[in-house]
Amino acid sequence: MSRKESLQKLRVTLIRRRDALRKALAGDLSLLSELHQQRTGDALDAAADTVQDELNSQLVEVESQELVEIEEAIAKFQQGNFGDCEDCGKPIPLNRLRAIPYASDCIECRRKAESDSDGSAAAVPWNRIFDMADADKVEG
Template identity: 70%
Template sequence: MARKDAILKLRETLVRRRDALRRALAGDLSLLQELHQTKTGDVLDAAADTVQDELNSQLLEVESRELTAIEDAIEAMKRGEYGNCTDCGKPIPLTRLRAVPYATDCIGCRRKSELSSDDSGGASWNRVFDNMEVDSV
């Protein structure tokens, strides 16, 4: 399959995911507003509601970031810039784009970025999960 055909299929995927996220976010926001209007029973119910609200808020944030990335990818397609690494300018392999259709960088540049962010005190999730495995053994 030619790269252009694959990118057209990826556009369809992005549009479907964008529409699904928009519907989900609209529903989640209205549900959160509805839940805030209802009164809770006791202190434990209020605490459970607060925890649930925080989890829902974090999920909304993640979905919102994904929606923004998808919309940016669709705009890049319109400009003819989709599929090229923003750092090195080389075409992003189709395998990466199929895995993460809104990717803006190739694997090499992503690795460099992650390595440099590790030096600046950023969390390395691989190390966090590796430590969890050692602790649970």
Template identity: 70%
Template sequence: MPRQETLKKLRITLVRRRDALRRALAGDLSLLRELHQQKTGDPLDAAADTVQDELNSQLVEVEARELAAIEEAIDKFETGNYGDCEDCGKPIPLNRLKALPYASECIECKRKSELGDSGEGTKTPWNRMYDMTEADSL
């Protein structure tokens, strides 16, 4: 199947996902408002409600980020830039777009951005961290 046909199908997928996320977010936000208006019974109920509120708000945040990425991808269709890497400008492979239709970078550029600009892995190696106060006392 030619690339343009696949991209058109991905646009349909993005629009459907966007609409579903909008409906879900509207429902999630109204549910959170309702829960805040209800009074809880005892401290254990209040603690359980607080935990549930936190989980719900984290879910809303993740859904909102995904929705923003999807809307940005749909906008790229209008400008003719959908499917092109934001960093190198090369076409993003179709397999990547099928897996993540709102991908804005090819795999190579995404890896570079995750490792840092130098490409040498500037992230902190958390598996090699140790207690600095203990090391300072030696």
């Protein structure tokens, strides 16, 4: 299968995911609104409702961000530059696009961006997390 055919399959996947997210978000938002109107119960119920509202809110935020990224990827199809890294301009490997169809950068540029970022995520050696946990047990 050619790269062009693979990219077209990814376009279909993106459109399906976009439509599913739109439906999910519409349902989540209407459910949240409906639940706010039906408040009953004691303080424990109110606390549980608040926790659930926070979780739902975070889920809506994550889904909304994914929807934005998917819509940007679909727009790139229309512009003719879907599958190209925004930083270096090279084609993004198909395996990366299959894993994250809305990826906008290649792995090398993503790694560089993460290492250049000021975030603490780059400071954690995730591939060594179990080794660190075992070392804590030995030292403790």
